[in-house]
Amino acid sequence: MNRFFIILITFVCCTAINAQTVSYYKLTKKVHNGKISVSVSGGQFITFLQDICYESDKRGVGVGHGKLKLNKGYSNGTYKLYMGSSYWGTDAIFKFKxxxxxxxxxxxxxxxxxxxxxxxxxxxxxxxxxxxxxxNGGNSGSFLPSYPNNGYGGGYNTNNSGSSSPSQGRNTTPFRKQPTKHTCSLCNGQRRIVKDTYPSLYGQSDYQVKCNECGGYFMRSTGHTHITCPQCHGKGYFTTN
Structure with missing residues (x-):
């Protein structure tokens, strides 16, 4: 009997330890306006706990950016999509292989x-x-981003031409390029995405229901719904200069 409890306690301890994993992710490149820069550095610790992940220290303690939740509706056998709060804001998208x-x-x-x-x-x-x-006064609960190494973790300079203002000494009006429109990569221009909420049924029976928006049939326990795309905020596109 004692042997059984020892095995049980060992199993519970191992399960608790394995439930949380911490990984270090090194920044390797940035893609801006379709151009790739590898002049970057830095990295983030990411802790995974069941269906959520968050930025942390190497021990798994969060750094105060919030958490992201796995979006099963937009995940598949190729990648996993997490959405939520991070260093980059409250509508961050982490797309993992x-x-x-x-x-x-x-x-x-x-x-x-x-x-x-x-x-x-x-x-x-x-x-x-x-x-x-x-x-410095005002709203003490607000946050300001910290940019080490000139911008984003390693000296990436979005001004590739070396000048962001008109040439000095010239009395001419600078030419302004028209913004370029790009289809949102998350919603593919549809403006809305699927979100599964997995609500508790509190003992009630589970059955299929039809979605009035996409016409598909889903189990009630899935909590299938559609929300405004958090990446383009419902526009279906974004623009770059």
């Missing part, structure tokens, strides 16, 4: 930060990007 070896952080303007899961350097104990609280 299915085996979690690669992370794409997709921003509203279409910029993508590509991370790869690697062993963390011995000297690194927490995320290189952590939001800082604003202390």
């Amino acid at each position: 299915y085996d979690l070896s690669v992370l794409n952080v997709i921003l509203e303007n279409g910029d993508t930060y590509v991370y790869r899961r690697l062993p963390a350097p011995a000297s690194v104990t927490t995320c290189s990007l952590i939001r800082k609280k604003e202390n």
